[in-house]
Amino acid sequence: MGALAPPEPFRALLLFLFGSCIGSFLNVCITRLPAGESILVPASHCRSCKAPLPFRANLPLISYLLLRAHCALCGARIPVRYFLVELGMAVAALACYRRVGPGSRLGVHLAFICALVVAAAADLETGIIPDAVSVYGTAVGFALSWCAPALSIEEFPSPGDSLLGALCGGGVLWATAAGYRAVTGRDGLGGGDVKLLAMIGSFAGWERVPGILAVSALAGSVCGIGLACVRKDVSLRTPLPFAPFLCLGALLCLY
Ligand SMILES: [Zn+2]
Structure with missing residues (x-):
């Protein structure tokens, strides 16, 4: 585009x-x-x-x-x-x-960006990603995939791709979180992150989920290592909010 x-x-x-x-x-x-x-x-x-x-x-x-x-x-x-x-x-x-x-395309793109901004800022400040954004957002993304052809939003994924995007996004992070907990006995990712990537997947489609996850993980790792180097109260084991990186990954991959 x-x-x-x-x-x-x-x-x-x-x-x-x-x-x-x-x-x-x-x-x-x-x-x-x-x-x-x-x-x-x-x-x-x-x-x-x-x-x-x-x-x-x-x-x-x-x-x-x-x-x-x-x-x-x-x-x-x-x-x-x-x-x-x-x-x-x-x-x-x-x-x-x-x-x-202008028009409905602008509204849909802005709504998605609004959801990302709220999720990232809320996680950064409180460690909570509101379900109103992640869970309801996933439902909105899936619903929009049915309306997108009528609204001439060609770039929006089809209903199948949107559903698969939500399942892939949520599923991959859920499996990662479960694996991390089984190996280390600690929580690495929150349930909010799982639901947030499901929401992003429902708007972006399954094909973009791996790229978004890769960019998010890379950005999070660079930021985590950087913080551990410059701040004495942060170590590589300090949990960082992941939603800002997921949202950054989504923005970079989609726009
Ligand atoms: Zn006052």
């Missing part, structure tokens, strides 16, 4: 704003889903003082900069993740538009 012409400036600005608003919503998901909280109620509030956020504290990207990363009410520090996710999704919306154009 070749890149399309870049969007004209006004449309680019709208896409950027749209992407940053999606990022703002993803931040709510990343914070609340691992804690088992509703993503709809209560309305946006400060995690520290629990007060509802005024309008000026709810503007994607701008509020973080204007408030200098602190709650306007209690002064608690706002994690930089809020800004990075909003900026990342704004850029992703532009890049996706350039790659696949």
Whole structure:
């Protein structure tokens, strides 16, 4: 799939704003889903003082900069993740538009990227990959494989490839985790990673699963060895969250 012409400036600005608003919503998901909280109620509030956020504290990207990363009410520090996710999704919306154009294809590609961002950030922060992303995401991927021809999304896998992708992705990681536990007596991979690769497989198709897994394992190994070299509190036995590497592998292999 070749890149399309870049969007004209006004449309680019709208896409950027749209992407940053999606990022703002993803931040709510990343914070609340691992804690088992509703993503709809209560309305946006400060995690520290629990007060509802005024309008000026709810503007994607701008509020973080204007408030200098602190709650306007209690002064608690706002994690930089809020800004990075909003900026990342704004850029992703532009890049996706350039790659696949407008319409339902843009929606499907962005939805997949949203799932990856939530899974990676939630695992990094809490060690939990929400089932709402992995399990429901697998069902959405499989359902989309039936609708893709009607939506003219030629690159989406067929229902058979999508189902096989979920089974291969989940199955390979489940067998790896079981083998690791049998040999070492320790848990190396979590059940969340197994379900996440099943979700990725349902969107990507079985043929891409080996490549995604290889890139993820390589990136994870390089990062793990690098961290063990530079940080005294990290050794090669320290468990690292694997979801960010799975998501990176999926993005690199698909885009
Ligand atoms: Zn506050």
